[in-house]
Amino acid sequence: GESVGLHLPTLSVQEGDNSIINCAYSNSASDYFIWYKQESGKGPQFIIDIRSNMDKRQGQRVTVLLNKTVKHLSLQIAATQPGDSAVYFCAENNNAGNMLTFGGGTRLMVKP
Amino acid sequence: EAQVTQNPRYLITVTGKKLTVTCSQNMNHEYMSWYRQDPGLGLRQIYYSMNVEVTDKGDVPEGYKVSRKEKRNFPLILESPSPNQTSLYFCASSSSIKTGTDTQYFGPGTRLTVL
Numbered sequence: 001g002e003s004v005g006l007h008l009p010t011l012s013v014q015e016g017d018n019s020i021i022n023c024a025y026s027n028s029a030s031d032y033f034i035w036y037k038q039e040s041g042k043g044p045q046f047i048i049d050i051r052s053n054m055d056k057r058q059g060q061r062v063t064v065l066l067n068k069t070v071k072h073l074s075l076q077i078a079a080t081q082p083g084d085s086a087v088y089f090c091a092e093n094n095n096a097g098n099m100l101t102f103g104g105g106t107r108l109m110v111k112p
Numbered sequence: 113e114a115q116v117t118q119n120p121r122y123l124i125t126v127t128g129k130k131l132t133v134t135c136s137q138n139m140n141h142e143y144m145s146w147y148r149q150d151p152g153l154g155l156r157q158i159y160y161s162m163n164v165e166v167t168d169k170g171d172v173p174e175g176y177k178v179s180r181k182e183k184r185n186f187p188l189i190l191e192s193p194s195p196n197q198t199s200l201y202f203c204a205s206s207s208s209i210k211t212g213t214d215t216q217y218f219g220p221g222t223r224l225t226v227l
Contacts, residue, residue, distance in 0.1 A: 008152075034216070043116075043202050043218030044155070089154065098162065099170055100145075100216070102155040 008087060010107045019077040019110075023090030023103045028071060032093035034100070035064060035075045039086045047075070047088075077108075085110045114139045116219035118203050124225045125193055133188045133222050135203030143206045144186040145170070145216075146178065148199040155202065161186055193226040200224075 013019045025033065031052040036044035050057045050064045050073075057064050063076040073090050090103040116137045125131055137144065145160040147170075157170030161180040175197055177189040186205075190197060200223050206216040 041221075043204075043221055045218070046215040091155075098168065099157055099160060101157070101171070102147075104152070104154040 008107045012109045013080050019080045021075045021088050021106045023073040025071050025092045027094045030092035030094050034091045036089045037086045082110045116217050118219040118222050122223045126227050128192050131190050135186045137205040141205035141207050145204045146188045147202045195226050198226045
């Protein structure tokens with residue numbers, strides 16, 4: 001498949017454990033944040049989003065936490081599965097809400 | 113099936129030879145965008161369009177052109193490609209990037225190599 005990045009930070013977890021992927025964003029005026037998952041050979045896939053008026057949002061097996069004080073975003077994946085192995089990107093909405101700026105990505109590797 | 117399609121998926125060309133990468137979506141989305149993805153740099157936005165005949169520069173627009181004559185299509189044009197435009201390109205669409213409830217759908221990617 002297509003290579004996403006040769007020197008990405010990598011998180012390696014055991015199947016069944018919880019994963020936490022972190023992201024620092026740059027623009028204190030950003031008001032919308034998204035996590036994407038990118039598998040090898042595919043385009044990014046939406047996972048979960050959160051607005052700046054919230055500090056936590058839960059989906060199925062995933063939770064996003066937002067700390068506006070320190071401009072930090074995290075993605076928690078419960079009971080990580082081999083199918084969760086991918087590169088994960090955070091993105092923030094800026095430029096009056098018309099553009100997304102992506103973080104560099106974190107590679108999640110799940111060991112069976 | 114709701115999808116974003118890109119063509120071609122792979123392209124090898126030479127410096128200076130004009131090329132177009134097509135992007136089409138079947139979801140009646142107003143917002144469309146082009147990104148390039150490079151190792152160590154993540155995804156960077158090239159151009160975006162909020163609606164037909166409305167296009168705006170993203171973070172890295174130099175060397176690229178776009179057009180939005182129809183709602184479903186958003187081609188990326190490289191008038192005179194150079195080797196530094198060798199990259200993986202993604203098209204994306206969304207009904208709205210601002211609502212916070214609309215998924216941005218990405219195409220499968222186009223791997224471009226400029227020799």
